[in-house]
Amino acid sequence: MVMSETTLRQEVTGLDTLETPVGSGPSLGSRAWSATWPKAAALLLALAGWQVVVWSGWRPTYVLPGPVTVFGELGERLGDGTLITAASITLRRALTGFALAVLAGTVVGSLVTRIKVLRTAVGSLITGVQTMPSIAWFPFAILLFKLSEQAILFVVVLGAAPAIANGLISGTDHIPPIYIRAGRVLGARDLSLFRYVILPACLPSFVAGLKQGWSFAWRSLMAGELLVIIANRPSIGVQLQIAREFADAAGLLATMIVILCIGIAVDTLLFGSLDRLIRRRWGLIDTNT
């Protein structure tokens, strides 16, 4: 029997249809619900625990106020704009610092992956700088830049850039060799190989580095704002200092809640969803769960 062109086409496409998975995963609503309820439950439990400690009378309420007082204070400060102004000053610093760190980290990371000698020379140094607590940089930064924005940015960049560079470096280390070979076979050489194969192949690890870099940047920034206080810049760090000096426990906790919320929001909303998007595209997530 001779297989005609149409028969072949029919059989090939038929097999494709049979081999393509059918049906879709759970609906958007049920996915949103299953992602939200554990978080809401954990939050409620934490708040309840806090309230129980307050009720137990372990500390007087002017030192440890309950959640109701603190959220009242938070609402008031958001309402009169104090915390909004503070958060915008701090966020502007965070974004500037993080952007500079991304630039520095990417440049250093790419150079280190592409040049072997450089890697031997500074590869372990990058990790070393990363393990250095950022607060230890501040005395030096203040000597260098006085009490200025630059001092804060300096430390934020030093805190975040190594994590970003390391993300890129470990990403290129973990590229399956078959991708490099396939790229070469397709005619990619040095620069085109870097641009079309190596760079996209290390994207997941690079995003993980960005995520980690962000948390280092945010931490360094908070430390910086407590130490480097600049006149007429009522940042979040300044709010914390003022609240401590006036023994304003409710204001202090309200400010801390803002810090926590910004940190979580950027981490999950920005980097978390970026990470999920990449993993879904690459097929690293089981879509049925």
Add this chain to the structure above:
Amino acid sequence: MTATLTATTLESPPRPAPQPALHAEEVSKVFGAGPAAVFALDRLSLEVCPGEFVCVVGASGCGKSTLLHMAAGLEAPTSGCITVDGRSALMFQDPALFPWLTTAGNVDLALRLQKVPRSARRSRVASLLETVHLGEFAAKRPHELSGGMRQRVALARAFAQDADVLLMDEPFGALDAMTRDLLHAELESLWGALDLTIVFVTHNVREAVRLADRVFVLTSRPGRLAASFDVPIPRPRRIETPEVSALAAEITDRLRREVRRHGHV
């Protein structure tokens, strides 16, 4: 390898005897050095004519993959020379599609790396995917496709390189029998339609007889050319026919004799 390539393309005025599409002369490849050195290939010489479909079979360790990698320029021979007349494309057992690109994106990258202008790429990608019957799957990502479909995308990507010689390294080794049968038919019909030379490496002797005009049998450690069989069975063929089985049995006997040489009593 690039040097020899340019040399052969430069001096190719029409000649009575056609230039072989692939020519290996006294090619040796040694891995390691000193007493631990392994001869993957030892002074192997062979020629493949333009438009010919040849299969290379051999037991493990005969250096058949090494031969293809050297022809593709991924590795250099230790001695001897291997030349491809025109351009070559290589396909692996692993489809090696890039997970960050869609099906169409993977084919498009091959064109982009060949410096095909953007305006021409769109329609080229569509027609290449149509050739392997995957037009509807252009926007899918590799992980959404079955193994056979991925290998067909890899085939389309290899065609995108507009190569004269297609080198295939056990491309269907990881597929189930039914998918493999269909891909054999598909490859055979594409090869018939295009002006293409195919060098197909496999350890599956029936597959070799099903596909090839000529089957080369290699010895193992060191890899040498043991025999070459013409396959005079008319196309299109089927893998189940008695003619295919009979010739496959003959080649298998030859291979077994080779393997026995390495056994102990």
